[in-house]
Amino acid sequence: MTTDGLSKVFAALADPTRRDIVARLASGDATVGQLAEPYAMSLQAVSKHLKVLEDAGLVTRGRDAQRRPVHLETEVLDAMTTWIERYRREAEERYRRLDDVLAAMPHGTPHPTPEGERP
């Protein structure tokens, strides 16, 4: 598979309504009707948001033909969080080394000249 997957997840979560839907699904499955309740929007509009979340792999719909409850796939969310956290940790490690470099630099280092010449 391509890098498409992660992009879709990021894009799906770019919308505040969809983030809200994901947050509510985190506490349990819900039907489209239940999800639509707090919003001043049609079932159709909510279904559209769900379709985007579904395409990104963030939610699935139950097989129950009548209710088709919406289920949050927490693993996809976790995978994304894990990547961002790993990236963050690598940056933090790098900047801790920079902390050490900065601490070892002599005090009163000459400032670059106002003209911006290289040191």
Next chain:
Amino acid sequence: MTTTTGTRIDIGTDLPTIVITREFDAPRSKVFRAHTDPDLVSQWLGPRGLEMTVDRWDCRTGGEYRYIHSRDGEEYAFHGSFHEVRPEELIVQTFTFEGMPDSVALEKLVLEDLGEGRTRLVATSLGDSFEARDAMVASGMETGIVEGYERLDEVLAQQG
């Protein structure tokens, strides 16, 4: 996610950006010099466990750079141009992983004087596509692009 000393990461949703924010207990002049002096850069820029070799580092407006990370005979080289360098304040540069030579990110480093000898660094990387940006986040390039996506493959495959 936000702390005063830890690194903060923000992933753009409208644009393929990664924004890194970090504060340092050092004045702006020192943080700037640690980015422009190749001898200092080589001490911190390389990832852990990889050897960092600076091939070229001419950090001034119109200058260029190239560096190599190596481990067990494998080499990962990166290069780019310094587009705008303003002492103590700003470095705008391009960034290319030579393994993907057609892809280039635009990077902007802003140093903010917080007073009392402290500095805030904000590094923004704008990828040339969401896919390229996501590959950066998912792998960190040097640690293997494939690994992260294999894991997502597994997760997505399980869903049927």
